[in-house]
Amino acid sequence: MEFKKSQKLYEKGLVNLVGAVNSPVRAFSSVGGNPLFIKKAKGSKITDVDGNEYIDLVVSYGPMILGHRHKKVQKAVTKALKSGYSFGASTENEIKLAKIVCDAFPEMDKVRFVNSGTEAVISGVRLARAYTGKNKIIKFSGCYHGHQDSLLVAAGSGLATLSIPGSKGVPEGAVKNTLIATYNDIESVKKLFEVHDDIAGAIIEPIGGNMGVVIPQNNFLKELKELLKSKGALLIADEVMTGFRSTFGGAQELLGVTADITCLGKVIGGGFPVGAYGAREEIMQEVAPLGGMYQAGTLSGNPIAMVGGIATLTTLKKQNPYQKFEEIGSILEIILLETAKKYNVDIVVNRFGSMMNPFFTNQEVTNFEQAQTSDTEKFAVFFWEMIRNGVFLPPSQFEAWFLNSAISDKDIKKIATAVDKAMLAVSNM
Numbered sequence: 481m482e483f484k485k486s487q488k489l490y491e492k493g494l495v496n497l498v499g500a501v502n503s504p505v506r507a508f509s510s511v512g513g514n515p516l517f518i519k520k521a522k523g524s525k526i527t528d529v530d531g532n533e534y535i536d537l538v539v540s541y542g543p544m545i546l547g548h549r550h551k552k553v554q555k556a557v558t559k560a561l562k563s564g565y566s567f568g569a570s571t572e573n574e575i576k577l578a579k580i581v582c583d584a585f586p587e588m589d590k591v592r593f594v595n596s597g598t599e600a601v602i603s604g605v606r607l608a609r610a611y612t613g614k615n616k617i618i619k620f621s622g623c624y625h626g627h628q629d630s631l632l633v634a635a636g637s638g639l640a641t642l643s644i645p646g647s648k649g650v651p652e653g654a655v656k657n658t659l660i661a662t663y664n665d666i667e668s669v670k671k672l673f674e675v676h677d678d679i680a681g682a683i684i685e686p687i688g689g690n691m692g693v694v695i696p697q698n699n700f701l702k703e704l705k706e707l708l709k710s711k712g713a714l715l716i717a718d719e720v721m722t723g724f725r726s727t728f729g730g731a732q733e734l735l736g737v738t739a740d741i742t743c744l745g746k747v748i749g750g751g752f753p754v755g756a757y758g759a760r761e762e763i764m765q766e767v768a769p770l771g772g773m774y775q776a777g778t779l780s781g782n783p784i785a786m787v788g789g790i791a792t793l794t795t796l797k798k799q800n801p802y803q804k805f806e807e808i809g810s811i812l813e814i815i816l817l818e819t820a821k822k823y824n825v826d827i828v829v830n831r832f833g834s835m836m837n838p839f840f841t842n843q844e845v846t847n848f849e850q851a852q853t854s855d856t857e858k859f860a861v862f863f864w865e866m867i868r869n870g871v872f873l874p875p876s877q878f879e880a881w882f883l884n885s886a887i888s889d890k891d892i893k894k895i896a897t898a899v900d901k902a903m904l905a906v907s908n909m
């Protein structure tokens with residue numbers, strides 16, 4: 481397998497792009513080597529500029545849940561292009577997508593569309609503050625909520641509790657209202673309430689997906705919701721990754737909790753830039769033009785993106801692939817575990833439906849600190865061997881793998897063969 485053309489484009493890209501990528505997760509910093517440049521994708525496969533074809537377990541970090549270029553989506557979007565790309569005024573399709581989204585979440589009466597998950601979370605947090613009149617927000621270590629200043633707080637074990645900015649350029653003032661708790665540890669939240677008042681709410685990924693997959697244990701989310709409710713604070717579910725992926729609707733439904741504010745992105749646009757935040761009527765009344773919380777967007781509710789979202793979600797609802805995801809997911813989980821055992825490699829596999837990943841560690845992973853016990857050098861070797869055997873994975877130990885509904889039995893066999901070679905390579909390190 482050759483990567484000559486990718487290599488050339490990478491070098492060219494370095495001149496005018498930052499690291500030749502437009503999002504740092506696409507850089508291969510933690511696995512070594514250079515990023516692949518993609519030429520095209522169709523169904524469950526993605527092809528790089530050198531003509532190498534891979535089974536795609538990245539699917540754009542989640543959005544392409546139907547696989548690439550589903551014919552219904554392609555047709556709808558191509559047709560929409562003929563009517564114009566952006567109007568700066570309302571269209572009927574915004575109402576249609578809003579209804580699909582609100583119908584899918586039990587306590588969502590109204591929704592506002594934005595252009596990315598980051599924007600959805602910025603707005604959702606602002607809304608929690610606007611509605612409660614309080615300032616502080618609880619964030620869980622290891623959860624990612626987009627790149628807004630106030631939530632880019634050091635997401636690492638010891639330091640995390642000190643609320644130190646996790647990025648250069650974030651002033652201390654921007655994070656002074658951010659409080660850090662530990663995922664799956666309700667006591668850590670109770671402690672924050674003992675020391676602080678003025679807490680507007682807590683934001684959480686109902687299934688952790690940005691420290692690798694981390695699943696809420698027992699009644700953690702229910703207890704969190706009850707605690708927040710008793711304190712007059714809101715639960716903000718960041719379902720940018722899990723929305724329409726865990727099930728039609730979000731992880732909340734499966735976990736038996738209802739958030740006060742829900743933030744969406746990724747699957748909702750089916751590969752087009754759509755984010756959204758929504759809540760009960762009385763909360764959404766705060767948002768301009770109905771209320772005093774300002775939030776706007778030149779391209780928000782973009783007509784092409786709305787059509788992409790509608791076609792994706794209606795097809796998804798009809799396909800209802802969630803049982804299939806569960807089946808394929810559990811097969812892949814078994815393949816990973818049995819192959820690791822065969823070659824004596826320590827791994828833990830965390831999976832929730834169509835989101836999963838192995839951690840190269842011998843201890844359970846229920847929070848960020850435990851995730852960090854993974855051997856990232858092993859992951860790097862595993863990653864490249866998977867690439868060489870035709871499986872495209874996210875280039876980081878701490879990213880989830882995503883299934884899509886175009887994956888075939890043949891693809892699974894190919895993945896199994898790749899896993900065998902990759903685990904062997906890890907065991908030979």
Ligand SMILES: *Cc1c(COP(=O)(O)O)cnc(C)c1O
Nearest residue numbers: 596597598624625626720721745
């Ligand atoms: C991806 C993601 C975001 C950010 O969304 P962007 O569209 O990349 O801005 C926020 N929260 C979660 C949980 C995510 O997975």
